[in-house]
Amino acid sequence: MIGIILRRLAQLPVILLVIYTITLTLAWAIPGNPLENPEGRQPPPEVIEQMQRQYNLDSYPRFYWSYLESVTGVKYARDWLGGDIAQAAQSATDAGTAPPTRYIFDFGPSLEYDDWNVNEIIATSLPVSVALGSAAIVIALVIGLGAGIIGAVKPNSLADLATLTVALVGISLPTFVIGTVLLLVFSVLLGLFPVAEWGARGAVLPAFTLSLPFAAYIARLTRMSMMESFGADYIRTARAKGVSESRVILKHALKNAFLPVLSFLGPAAALAMTGSFIVERVFTVPGMGQHFVDGVQNKDLFLIMGVVLIFATMLILFNLAVDVLYRWVDPRIA
Amino acid sequence: MARVLTPLILLVALLAIAMVTDRPRPPADFAFANGSDINTLDPQRMSWMPDLRVGRLLHEGLVKHDVLSSTFDVVPAVAESWTVSNDGRTYTFTFRDDAKWSNGERVTPDDFRYSWRRAMLPDLASDYFAMFMFVEGAQAFYDQRAADIAAYAERPAEERTQESADALWAETVARFDATVGMKALDDRTLEITLAQRVPYFLDLCAFTVLAPVYPPLVEQYEKPDAASGRLLRRPGWTKPGVLVTNGAFMLADWRFKREVRLEANEHYWDRASLAIDSISIPSIPDPNSEVLAYQTGAVDWVSDVTAGYRGDMIADKLAFRAEHADRVAELEAQGLDPFEIDRLLPDDPRKNVHAPSAFGTYFWNFNCQERLPDGRDNPFHDARVRRAFAMVVDKKTIVDNVRRLGEKTAGVLIPPGSIGGYPNPTGLPNVGDAKTPAEAEKIVADARALLAQAGYPNPATDFPITVELVFNKDSGHDLIAQTIAKNWQQHLGVPVSLSQKELKVYRDDLKKKRFITSRAGWYGDYGDPTTFLDLSRTGDGNNDRGYSNPAYDALLERAASEPDPQRRLNILADAERLIMEEDVPMIPIFHYAHVMMFDPQKITGISAHPRMKQYASLVDVLGDGKGPDQPRTMHDGSRNTNPRSPVPTGELSSASETEGVP
Numbered sequence: 001m002i003g004i005i006l007r008r009l010a011q012l013p014v015i016l017l018v019i020y021t022i023t024l025t026l027a028w029a030i031p032g033n034p035l036e037n038p039e040g041r042q043p044p045p046e047v048i049e050q051m052q053r054q055y056n057l058d059s060y061p062r063f064y065w066s067y068l069e070s071v072t073g074v075k076y077a078r079d080w081l082g083g084d085i086a087q088a089a090q091s092a093t094d095a096g097t098a099p100p101t102r103y104i105f106d107f108g109p110s111l112e113y114d115d116w117n118v119n120e121i122i123a124t125s126l127p128v129s130v131a132l133g134s135a136a137i138v139i140a141l142v143i144g145l146g147a148g149i150i151g152a153v154k155p156n157s158l159a160d161l162a163t164l165t166v167a168l169v170g171i172s173l174p175t176f177v178i179g180t181v182l183l184l185v186f187s188v189l190l191g192l193f194p195v196a197e198w199g200a201r202g203a204v205l206p207a208f209t210l211s212l213p214f215a216a217y218i219a220r221l222t223r224m225s226m227m228e229s230f231g232a233d234y235i236r237t238a239r240a241k242g243v244s245e246s247r248v249i250l251k252h253a254l255k256n257a258f259l260p261v262l263s264f265l266g267p268a269a270a271l272a273m274t275g276s277f278i279v280e281r282v283f284t285v286p287g288m289g290q291h292f293v294d295g296v297q298n299k300d301l302f303l304i305m306g307v308v309l310i311f312a313t314m315l316i317l318f319n320l321a322v323d324v325l326y327r328w329v330d331p332r333i334a
Numbered sequence: 335m336a337r338v339l340t341p342l343i344l345l346v347a348l349l350a351i352a353m354v355t356d357r358p359r360p361p362a363d364f365a366f367a368n369g370s371d372i373n374t375l376d377p378q379r380m381s382w383m384p385d386l387r388v389g390r391l392l393h394e395g396l397v398k399h400d401v402l403s404s405t406f407d408v409v410p411a412v413a414e415s416w417t418v419s420n421d422g423r424t425y426t427f428t429f430r431d432d433a434k435w436s437n438g439e440r441v442t443p444d445d446f447r448y449s450w451r452r453a454m455l456p457d458l459a460s461d462y463f464a465m466f467m468f469v470e471g472a473q474a475f476y477d478q479r480a481a482d483i484a485a486y487a488e489r490p491a492e493e494r495t496q497e498s499a500d501a502l503w504a505e506t507v508a509r510f511d512a513t514v515g516m517k518a519l520d521d522r523t524l525e526i527t528l529a530q531r532v533p534y535f536l537d538l539c540a541f542t543v544l545a546p547v548y549p550p551l552v553e554q555y556e557k558p559d560a561a562s563g564r565l566l567r568r569p570g571w572t573k574p575g576v577l578v579t580n581g582a583f584m585l586a587d588w589r590f591k592r593e594v595r596l597e598a599n600e601h602y603w604d605r606a607s608l609a610i611d612s613i614s615i616p617s618i619p620d621p622n623s624e625v626l627a628y629q630t631g632a633v634d635w636v637s638d639v640t641a642g643y644r645g646d647m648i649a650d651k652l653a654f655r656a657e658h659a660d661r662v663a664e665l666e667a668q669g670l671d672p673f674e675i676d677r678l679l680p681d682d683p684r685k686n687v688h689a690p691s692a693f694g695t696y697f698w699n700f701n702c703q704e705r706l707p708d709g710r711d712n713p714f715h716d717a718r719v720r721r722a723f724a725m726v727v728d729k730k731t732i733v734d735n736v737r738r739l740g741e742k743t744a745g746v747l748i749p750p751g752s753i754g755g756y757p758n759p760t761g762l763p764n765v766g767d768a769k770t771p772a773e774a775e776k777i778v779a780d781a782r783a784l785l786a787q788a789g790y791p792n793p794a795t796d797f798p799i800t801v802e803l804v805f806n807k808d809s810g811h812d813l814i815a816q817t818i819a820k821n822w823q824q825h826l827g828v829p830v831s832l833s834q835k836e837l838k839v840y841r842d843d844l845k846k847k848r849f850i851t852s853r854a855g856w857y858g859d860y861g862d863p864t865t866f867l868d869l870s871r872t873g874d875g876n877n878d879r880g881y882s883n884p885a886y887d888a889l890l891e892r893a894a895s896e897p898d899p900q901r902r903l904n905i906l907a908d909a910e911r912l913i914m915e916e917d918v919p920m921i922p923i924f925h926y927a928h929v930m931m932f933d934p935q936k937i938t939g940i941s942a943h944p945r946m947k948q949y950a951s952l953v954d955v956l957g958d959g960k961g962p963d964q965p966r967t968m969h970d971g972s973r974n975t976n977p978r979s980p981v982p983t984g985e986l987s988s989a990s991e992t993e994g995v996p
Binding site for chain 1: 340341342344345346348349352353367371373374375376379457554555559561562564566568569570571572573589590591592593616617618619620623624626627629630632633
């Protein structure tokens with residue numbers, strides 16, 4: 001098991017490098033100049049030129065290498081060994097001010113938001129997205145497994161039909177419709193939850209909205225594989241032994257039926273935890289999803305690369321976690 | 335079963351950790367919605383309204399505006415008094431003793447010299463660097479620095495070392511000290527010499543972009559770059575715990591796209607005047623959510639309502655006002671400002687939306703050049719044709735039925751009442767203003783007579799071109815264009831065509847004068863008529879119309895050299911009369927309204943002046959037990975020309991030639 005984990009972790013940098021290369025190439029091809037404002041006053045051309053040089057935006061290979069250096073920590077190590085970091089800290093201390101922050105893994109400055117770097121942007125938005133995403137997946141699991149089991153135990157019953165319909169709605173209705181309706185009913189009309197305020201109470205509606213498509217998918221997965229396993233020999237054996245029906249369902253059937261759900265959970269969790277632009281927008285959640293869209297719209301290269309690398313890393317780690325869990329839940333795989 | 339539950343348990347644990355590390359903050363005394371998030375807290379780099387709204391709470395310049403005065407007076411801030419030389423070029427500011435940075439250090443004249451020097455460098459790319467070019471020697475300093483950097487870049491690579499970049503920078507600093515008209519006479523006195531008389535210079539000094547930064551901090555982040563010789567700007571000093579400011583509030587927290595949190599600056603010289611101790615500015619990117627946030631009590635003030643249905647909200651407000659028409663008239667007669675009137679009216683959620691007029695005008699451009707872009711003769715080169723077209727545009731219909739924001743129709747370019755002492759001309763008669771059908775017919779007949787004089791007695795057949803109306807596709811411009819096109823077709827009989835463009839294409843077309851008529855708008859940058867009138871100066875960068883009249887340029891020149899402030903304003907009014915009643919390079923259609931939401935019975939201290947500059951530091955939340963808990967209403971300014979007028983008569987506050995102490 002440990003060998004597998006180590007091998008997968010060793011693959012991580014290689015996969016990330018491939019993703020880095022592909023994403024940067026695509027992002028580089030986005031038309032437009034990130035340093036120009038979409039409207040309003042423009043900086044003088046010589047300033048744009050200087051900033052392009054400063055950030056290596058005038059050369060793809062130079063940008064590729066310099067960004068790779070700073071994001072992997074090579075640049076930090078070099079500056080640290082060269083004494084630049086200690087020197088900057090000393091001169092700040094002499095002036096009685098806080099020293100400039102340096103990051104080991106430096107994702108670079110944001111080109112769109114003058115006062116921010118990508119590390120800070122991710123540090124403020126990622127915890128929000130992780131909280132929202134994990135809450136959504138928990139809700140999705142509870143709803144999805146419950147509905148799936150009901151459907152499988154009593155197929156074609158009224159309850160099954162109802163859960164299937166809800167699942168269909170959950171998949172088909174866009175989240176901005178569901179989200180807006182929930183917001184209007186529960187926040188504005190009933191005043192149960194706050195608007196535009198992120199916190200435990202403020203997270204309920206967005207987490208529920210975000211969970212619906214996942215819940216619907218999990219419900220269908222569960223129902224399908226439960227019904228499959230009901231036909232299997234070992235269930236017949238269990239029933240023949242006189243095991244109680246609830247025990248058959250929860251212990252024997254669910255254990256097998258859960259496996260496809262588990263493998264879905266890896267990418268689902270990564271997807272939910274790196275934020276959803278629409279849910280964030282509707283409920284004013286300060287998460288990471290908005291930066292995927294904003295980054296591309298503004299051609300904010302550093303921001304695009306930052307969020308994509310974080311997303312890719314999370315996706316890989318969650319898949320790894322799922323694989324490990326898979327082997328643990330189902331010893332046949334190991 | 336236990337194994338199956340493992341992922342669920344892991345997820346719940348993750349959720350718990352995320353929630354614990356991300357505790358919510360206690361509510362602030364006052365919260366307002368300010369759009370998505372601010373771009374920067376560096377005063378010299380600000381130019382967006384939301385940035386400035388926060389910036390002026392943190393940073394304080396030499397002087398500030400009394401935004402609650404009807405005449406928008408300039409009042410002391412860091413400087414407690416100032417004198418102006420007789421030629422209007424030298425300003426001597428005396429600093430107050432207790433002007434302090436948020437770390438307790440004194441604000442000195444050198445802090446201003448450092449900050450203004452930053453803005454005068456091509457290195458920094460300040461959006462408003464042109465404002466600093468009024469200082470004597472600033473333009474030459476800027477040009478020389480630009481030339482030095484260009485020369486530096488030409489040097490061979492081995493000569494471009496950190497030492498040579500530092501040397502160039504030292505040379506630049508020395509040149510600034512020797513040649514630019516900013517002198518610290520002692521540690522409380524700053525003398526600023528201007529290149530020429532600028533009657534609105536004090537008004538500019540109240541602009542946040544001219545407020546100081548704390549030099550010992552910013553120096554750490556701006557160092558000469560060996561490769562280019564420029565100052566390299568690094569972010570990081572505008573963060574909580576790092577940023578040092580001198581305004582009423584200091585930065586307590588700034589979580590990106592989430593919340594800006596300000597707390598009262600205990601070292602602020604006028605700390606006693608603050609009626610709130612903390613301000614929360616949550617980031618709300620969606621316009622509809624801003625309104626919902628207000629309705630559910632998450633924010634007390636929406637500073638700029640842009641939700642699509644705001645027209646309906648205004649309509650409700652107007653209906654509410656109509657229900658109480660008698661009481662409103664009575665309160666208006668007492669000279670109360672609109673927010674105070676709302677406060678005294680019965681409680682009703684409809685009254686919490688407000689649309690006071692702003693310092694901007696929506697207008698329609700004529701291409702005034704001799705030839706059209708395709709080389710044909712341009713009938714709009716003839717001012718009589720432009721006048722005729724302007725008279726028949728039904729502005730009232732556009733305001734009442736298309737915009738529906740309760741805006742005022744515009745006869746002239748400069749919003750009346752926005753600049754004190756300025757005698758606005760009246761503008762052309764307009765078909766929308768006609769009280770009776772007969773009057774309207776007369777105006778149309780006059781317009782057709784003008785066309786006949788210009789050689790088009792029967793415009794349906796002899797008008798040489800199809801009149802194209804160019805506009806960008808967003809924000810309802812299409813409906814306005816349709817209304818105008820219909821007016822021209824109906825009243826003058828000329829053939830028209832509508833041309834809708836993408837924003838970028840539209841802008842480009844305007845700059846290159848590839849249009850016949852087009853929509854446009856302008857917001858004033860500072861409290862002087864020239865902020866609008868410069869648009870029609872020959873060769874001005876914003877003169878998209880290609881309008882040129884030597885008589886107009888001469889009037890502007892004469893005003894520039896006129897030392898008496900009132901006479902100068904009169905000359906400028908003559909200039910505006912020339913373009914609004916004679917030459918008409920553009921048709922003013924309406925003056926913009928600024929829509930916001932707050933409960934006047936709870937929140938006070940919001941300004942109703944058309945300059946639409948708000949200091950949230952003036953806010954008092956009524957009934958919260960902090961501050962005097964008394965309504966802070968608009969009051970007469972220092973040089974009000976009409977004491978009975980309700981709010982803004984305005985006053986060219988910056989034109990003061992004498993001692994500036996109120």
